[in-house]
Amino acid sequence: MAKHIVARVDEIPPGGRKIVRVEGREVGIFNLDGEFYALKNSCPHQAARVCLGRVVGTTLPSKVYEFNYGEEGRILRCPWHSWEYDIRTGESVFDKNVRVVSYAVAIADGEVAITI
Amino acid sequence: MPRVLDVDVHHQIADWSAVAPHIPAGLRWRIGRKGGPPFAQHGFKPVGAPPSQPAADPAAVKERYLDPRGVDVAILTGSLLSLGVQPNPDLAAAIARGVNDWTLETWVRPFECYKGSILIAQQDPTQAVAEIDRLGDDPGMVQVLMGSASEAPFGRRAFHPIYEACVRHDLPLALHIGGEGTGISSPATSVGHPTTYFEWYGSLPQSYMAHIMSVVTEGVFERFPTLRVVLYDAGVFWLPHVMWRFDKNWKAQRSETPWVKQPPSRYILDHFYLTSYPLEAAPRPEYLHRVLDMIEGERTLLFSSNYPDWALGDPFDMVRDLPERMRQRVMFENAVSVYGDRLLAPQRVARR
Numbered sequence: 001m002a003k004h005i006v007a008r009v010d011e012i013p014p015g016g017r018k019i020v021r022v023e024g025r026e027v028g029i030f031n032l033d034g035e036f037y038a039l040k041n042s043c044p045h046q047a048a049r050v051c052l053g054r055v056v057g058t059t060l061p062s063k064v065y066e067f068n069y070g071e072e073g074r075i076l077r078c079p080w081h082s083w084e085y086d087i088r089t090g091e092s093v094f095d096k097n098v099r100v101v102s103y104a105v106a107i108a109d110g111e112v113a114i115t116i
Numbered sequence: 117m118p119r120v121l122d123v124d125v126h127h128q129i130a131d132w133s134a135v136a137p138h139i140p141a142g143l144r145w146r147i148g149r150k151g152g153p154p155f156a157q158h159g160f161k162p163v164g165a166p167p168s169q170p171a172a173d174p175a176a177v178k179e180r181y182l183d184p185r186g187v188d189v190a191i192l193t194g195s196l197l198s199l200g201v202q203p204n205p206d207l208a209a210a211i212a213r214g215v216n217d218w219t220l221e222t223w224v225r226p227f228e229c230y231k232g233s234i235l236i237a238q239q240d241p242t243q244a245v246a247e248i249d250r251l252g253d254d255p256g257m258v259q260v261l262m263g264s265a266s267e268a269p270f271g272r273r274a275f276h277p278i279y280e281a282c283v284r285h286d287l288p289l290a291l292h293i294g295g296e297g298t299g300i301s302s303p304a305t306s307v308g309h310p311t312t313y314f315e316w317y318g319s320l321p322q323s324y325m326a327h328i329m330s331v332v333t334e335g336v337f338e339r340f341p342t343l344r345v346v347l348y349d350a351g352v353f354w355l356p357h358v359m360w361r362f363d364k365n366w367k368a369q370r371s372e373t374p375w376v377k378q379p380p381s382r383y384i385l386d387h388f389y390l391t392s393y394p395l396e397a398a399p400r401p402e403y404l405h406r407v408l409d410m411i412e413g414e415r416t417l418l419f420s421s422n423y424p425d426w427a428l429g430d431p432f433d434m435v436r437d438l439p440e441r442m443r444q445r446v447m448f449e450n451a452v453s454v455y456g457d458r459l460l461a462p463q464r465v466a467r468r
Contacts, residue, residue: 059374064335067374082368094367
């Protein structure tokens with residue numbers, strides 16, 4: 001496990017992302033309203049580059065025939081098959097055991113560091 | 117002799133003049149005399165052996181079939197599987213009421229070995245619900261029965277009061293193929309009307325596939341978590357396809373129906389049951405065993421005879437290749453689980 005500085009904070013505005021390469025793997029760095037998250041750029045389904053997907057919201061579990069849209073800006077939708085993941089945890093919305101690998105993020109001196 | 121519960125005996129009406137007194141006068145004249153009401157037909161002459169015996173006399177059915185085969189209790193399913201797609205909903209509802217009363221009076225009350233199904237005509241859900249409420253607590257009735265032939269998929273919300281009524285009386289819902297393509301039904305296949313009886317009969321599981329997708333996506337089991345549905349007479353091999361295609365798609369498409377919170381296969385295996393007549397004729401017994409494992413057959417499969425129509429073979433031969441570990445459950449115990457105490461009580465179970 002090692003810490004890697006991957007970006008300057010001001011490179012990734014809120015709602016933005018940056019794809020970086022660390023130790024031979026691609027990682028997506030996301031800024032959600034000032035909080036930073038790092039996800040491996042590989043969908044657990046078929047290894048698509050999931051971090052290139054749209055950042056969206058989704059319909060939350062609801063009563064029958066009710067539609068509650070939420071989590072706007074916090075859901076990453078894989079570009080291949082539309083599986084959806086919570087950027088904050090990497091967990092899919094349909095099964096918490098299906099998840100994109102996530103890495104710890106630390107902010108110091110205006111820089112974003114991840115631990116891999 | 118092993119104990120057997122048979123969930124599917126098609127009792128028949130030989131003489132409609134016995135049913136007529138149970139139908140209000142305003143519609144009784146539409147029933148006609150001995151031959152009964154004119155039902156919309158699919159236009160095919162069935163191919164296959166004719167019924168071995170008519171099943172119009174409860175004492176004769178007991179003597180010829182139940183007793184020699186060791187069947188303790190049989191659930192009666194009648195012969196009006198296209199009632200729910202007859203054009204006139206009031207006439208259909210009146211026939212359902214009349215036939216249900218006739219079944220209770222002629223078959224169920226005098227014989228401990230028979231239990232009834234509350235036949236409904238679902239093209240008018242309001243009258244269907246009234247009929248379920250009228251007979252739903254009768255100890256002689258063990259399920260609600262409607263034909264799977266329909267104008268619309270069964271998940272549509274117009275049908276939900278029927279499911280609510282089933283749950284209110286703790287009655288399983290039986291669906292039975294047979295009226296597909298007749299009356300006001302959709303064509304029997306999604307691409308149109310079949311040409312021959314052979315094609316029509318082979319196509320019938322499509323009807324269940326469509327209904328299953330509909331009730332799961334429309335949240336019927338989220339709204340009615342105790343509802344149990346028995347799918348009659350369509351085999352089992354098509355079900356794993358439905359489950360797993362559905363599960364795969366749900367991972368990507370669930371956002372359209374956010375109330376579908378579990379993988380669709382979970383709703384299917386938790387709420388649907390299947391009958392043994394006519395099990396597909398798999399070329400090797402191990403194929404059947406594998407599919408039964410896929411659909412949790414040790415819980416979900418119920419023995420059914422389809423008496424008196426054995427055109428596709430003897431129903432006891434069809435279960436010959438069941439894994440031994442499942443046999444007692446399929447022949448007896450699963451039916452007790454699905455139908456509850458009502459199936460065996462208050463009457464004593466006939467013992468030989």
